[in-house]
Amino acid sequence: MTYSQAVLTGDRLALARLLTQVENNTPDGRTALIELFPHTGRAHLIGVTGAPGTGKSSLVNQLALYYRKVENKRVAIVAVDPSSPFTGGAVLGDRVRMRDLSGDPNVFIRSMATRGSLGGLAQSTANMVQVFDAAGFDIIIIETVGAGQSEVDVARLAHTTLVVEAPGLGDDIQAIKAGILEIADILVINKADRPGVENTEKALKSMLDLAHPTERVFQHHGSAMRTIAPKQDSSATLMWIPPIQKTVALESKGIVELAESIGRHVNHLRQSGDWAVRERARLEVELEALIRETLVNQFHEDVSQEKYDETLENVIQRKFSPWEAVKMLLNGRSK
Amino acid sequence: MTEKKIRVLVAKPGLDGHDRGAKVVARALRDAGMEVIYTGLRQTPEMIAEAALQEDVDVVGLSILSGAHMALTPRVMELLKANGQTHVKVFIGGIIPDEDLLRLKEMGVAGVFGPGASTEDIIHDVQTAVAG
Numbered sequence: 001m002t003y004s005q006a007v008l009t010g011d012r013l014a015l016a017r018l019l020t021q022v023e024n025n026t027p028d029g030r031t032a033l034i035e036l037f038p039h040t041g042r043a044h045l046i047g048v049t050g051a052p053g054t055g056k057s058s059l060v061n062q063l064a065l066y067y068r069k070v071e072n073k074r075v076a077i078v079a080v081d082p083s084s085p086f087t088g089g090a091v092l093g094d095r096v097r098m099r100d101l102s103g104d105p106n107v108f109i110r111s112m113a114t115r116g117s118l119g120g121l122a123q124s125t126a127n128m129v130q131v132f133d134a135a136g137f138d139i140i141i142i143e144t145v146g147a148g149q150s151e152v153d154v155a156r157l158a159h160t161t162l163v164v165e166a167p168g169l170g171d172d173i174q175a176i177k178a179g180i181l182e183i184a185d186i187l188v189i190n191k192a193d194r195p196g197v198e199n200t201e202k203a204l205k206s207m208l209d210l211a212h213p214t215e216r217v218f219q220h221h222g223s224a225m226r227t228i229a230p231k232q233d234s235s236a237t238l239m240w241i242p243p244i245q246k247t248v249a250l251e252s253k254g255i256v257e258l259a260e261s262i263g264r265h266v267n268h269l270r271q272s273g274d275w276a277v278r279e280r281a282r283l284e285v286e287l288e289a290l291i292r293e294t295l296v297n298q299f300h301e302d303v304s305q306e307k308y309d310e311t312l313e314n315v316i317q318r319k320f321s322p323w324e325a326v327k328m329l330l331n332g333r334s335k
Numbered sequence: 336m337t338e339k340k341i342r343v344l345v346a347k348p349g350l351d352g353h354d355r356g357a358k359v360v361a362r363a364l365r366d367a368g369m370e371v372i373y374t375g376l377r378q379t380p381e382m383i384a385e386a387a388l389q390e391d392v393d394v395v396g397l398s399i400l401s402g403a404h405m406a407l408t409p410r411v412m413e414l415l416k417a418n419g420q421t422h423v424k425v426f427i428g429g430i431i432p433d434e435d436l437l438r439l440k441e442m443g444v445a446g447v448f449g450p451g452a453s454t455e456d457i458i459h460d461v462q463t464a465v466a467g
Binding site: 012013016017019020024083084087088089090091092093095096099102103108109110111113115 | 339340342361362364365366367368369370371372373374375378379381382385386388389390391418419420
């Protein structure tokens with residue numbers, strides 16, 4: 001039985017092994033991704049991001065418990081932690097906060113290291129999510145690395161992005177900067193039993209009040225996106241204003257309200273047509289990245305290393321510029 | 336882009352609450368370029384086997400200081416086997432009396448590290464076990 005067949009029948013060991021193949025970008029992994037693709041597009045992808053120590057993992061733990069116990073959904077979690085830039089090694093510690101989910105066959109947690117990616121996710125995170133989607137998980141929660149200000153890749157992947165804050169992490173100037181707060185569909189103030197929660201809430205609120213309700217999909221994808229969104233009907237004038245939810249994950253406080261808020265966001269996406277817009281934008285980014293990767297690989301296959309080294313040497317000696325070099329290499333492709 | 340990383344689960348089964356050693360080892364394996372999944376204290380053998388499965392690890396490292404290694408280790412090995420993870424190498428760290436060493440080896444444990452074991456040795460043995 002192939003990987004994809006085994007995964008579709010619910011084989012957990014095959015699922016775990018396929019995730020490794022996909023993470024390592026092996027030929028087997030790629031074959032399975034192709035076979036599984038028709039089965040994807042059903043799951044609700046929830047991104048969870050925020051600074052280190054805001055309680056993302058604990059919150060993911062609580063949300064997953066809620067979806068299991070209250071909504072009886074199958075839940076997959078992809079938890080990303082950073083790789084060392086020097087050794088390539090990593091300590092993946094998100095499971096420490098997720099022990100409540102142990103023993104439930106309808107929960108599957110997978111930790112992964114960024115392996116050099118800088119946007120808060122690993123390069124293969126989107127592909128791993130596709131495998132979970134095809135395997136029939138209803139909810140896939142993607143937890144990013146502890147993110148600073150510009151790790152915003154998760155918003156390109158997820159349908160609903162939660163940005164987790166905690167009291168005492170910054171003043172209101174942080175709240176008006178561009179970047180991570182902008183990608184929030186829902187703002188979560190975790191550890192809301194801590195002093196300073198009023199100030200955090202006030203700062204976030206005033207940021208939201210200042211925000212002009214523009215088309216969020218465009219803010220979402222920044223300059224990297226050139227997608228022309230399909231024109232939305234007039235109902236889309238109902239803009240989604242990110243709500244602020246206060247939680248204390250360790251005491252399970254505010255989780256029901258947060259889940260309800262996520263539910264409202266899904267309804268909004270469906271009714272406004274934003275779901276389709278995001279789906280389209282996401283797949284376009286993926287397609288672009290694949291085209292780039294394939295072309296580069298093809299280029300390296302076509303152009304001999306010798307020729308490449310010789311050209312590089314010429315560039316180093318200032319005989320011609322990198323721009324000219326590219327032209328020559330592309331024109332002179334053997335075959 | 337294709338890279339194969341050694342994935343290691345470092346787990347603390349049983350009831351003793353001392354995880355300094357486990358953390359030192361996790362950090363050392365990280366610095367050797369491995370991806371270490373750390374699961375925290377007071378894990379049952381069932382939790383460990385489940386995490387090993389989901390994470391598709393090559394190695395499981397058990398840190399046991401409570402003296403319960405002869406009860407916990409066979410259970411973890413049994414569960415790994417039941418899940419089809421026969422290729423996973425199991426290492427033990429902790430205070431293990433000499434008379435238990437042979438029996439642990441017979442169970443299929445790949446290596447045992449006591450107090451004073453150097454992290455270089457641990458890294459070397461883990462790498463060798465996975466390669467072999």
